[in-house]
Amino acid sequence: MFPKVNQMLYYYIANSAGEESEVEYKSRIADDLGDAFLIEYPMYQNNGGYKRLLIGDELAAYYITDEGIKNYFNTNVIGFSVDRLQLVKIIKPSEERITKVQRRNFLRVPAELELAVKFPNQKRYLCKTYDVGGGGISFVTDFEHAVFVGMTMECWLLIQYKNGLIEHAPFHAEIVRLNQLESGRQHVMCKFVSIKDLERQKLIRYCFERQLEFRNR
Structure with a gap:
C-alpha cells in the first residue's frame, strides 16, 4: 500500500558514507505523479526548521498507515517543481520495495x-x-x-x-x-x-x- 497525497512522510537523509544521519525530517506528500512523489521541503522533527535537499540526495523513509504500521522504503531526489511553493521530486518505490523492516543503507x-x-x-x-x-x-x-x-x-x-x-x-x-x-x-x-x-x-x-x-x- 502506497502512502497517500497529504500524508506525512518521515525520513533520514543518507550521508556520504552510506549511513543516515540521526536527524529525522518530515514532509507532506503534495502529489503522486505515478512514478514519483512531490513532497514539501523537509522540516526538522525537533525544531521545525527546514533542510535543503539536492538532486542525488538519498532518503530512508517511512510512513504510518491508518492501522499504525510503519512502512519503510528507500528513495532519492530526482528533481524539483515550483508551484506556489517549491516541491521536491522523489522516486516512487515499487510495492515490493516497501517493507515493514527498516533498512538503513544507500539506495543503489x-x-x-x-x-x-x-x-x-x-x-x-x-x-x-x-x-x-x-x-x-x-x-x-x-x-x-x-x-x-x-x-x-x-x-x-x-x-x-x-x-x-x-x-x-x-x-x-x-x-x-x-x-x-x-x-x-x-x-x-x-x-x-x-x-x-x-x-x-x-x-x-x-x-x-x-x-x-x-x-x-
Missing part, C-alpha cells in the same frame, strides 16, 4: 557498467560495477596492489541507457568498505568525494531507468 541498483579506476601513482584498471547510486558505487576486482579503506581513486564510468545513448561520468571516489570474497577477489564499496552535478544527474537518470525496469518485470 545492481548494474554491471564498465568502470576505469586509477589510484595515485598506479596504472589504470578496468573492471565492472556491482551496483551504482547517487552517492557512490561498488565493484568487484582483484587489484595487483593492496587497497585500504580511505584510499582515493580517479574513476571514469561508462553509462548506457535503455535508448542506446552512451554517456561517460568522471568522478573521484573514496573506499569506505572492503569485503574479501571466497573467490579471493574484493568487493570494493566507494563514496563520491568529487563529482559534478551533471555527472551525478547521469547516474540518477540511469538508476531511475533501472528501477522502472525492475518494477515492470
Whole structure:
C-alpha cells in the first residue's frame, strides 16, 4: 500500500558514507505523479526548521498507515517543481520495495557498467560495477596492489541507457568498505568525494531507468 497525497512522510537523509544521519525530517506528500512523489521541503522533527535537499540526495523513509504500521522504503531526489511553493521530486518505490523492516543503507541498483579506476601513482584498471547510486558505487576486482579503506581513486564510468545513448561520468571516489570474497577477489564499496552535478544527474537518470525496469518485470 502506497502512502497517500497529504500524508506525512518521515525520513533520514543518507550521508556520504552510506549511513543516515540521526536527524529525522518530515514532509507532506503534495502529489503522486505515478512514478514519483512531490513532497514539501523537509522540516526538522525537533525544531521545525527546514533542510535543503539536492538532486542525488538519498532518503530512508517511512510512513504510518491508518492501522499504525510503519512502512519503510528507500528513495532519492530526482528533481524539483515550483508551484506556489517549491516541491521536491522523489522516486516512487515499487510495492515490493516497501517493507515493514527498516533498512538503513544507500539506495543503489545492481548494474554491471564498465568502470576505469586509477589510484595515485598506479596504472589504470578496468573492471565492472556491482551496483551504482547517487552517492557512490561498488565493484568487484582483484587489484595487483593492496587497497585500504580511505584510499582515493580517479574513476571514469561508462553509462548506457535503455535508448542506446552512451554517456561517460568522471568522478573521484573514496573506499569506505572492503569485503574479501571466497573467490579471493574484493568487493570494493566507494563514496563520491568529487563529482559534478551533471555527472551525478547521469547516474540518477540511469538508476531511475533501472528501477522502472525492475518494477515492470
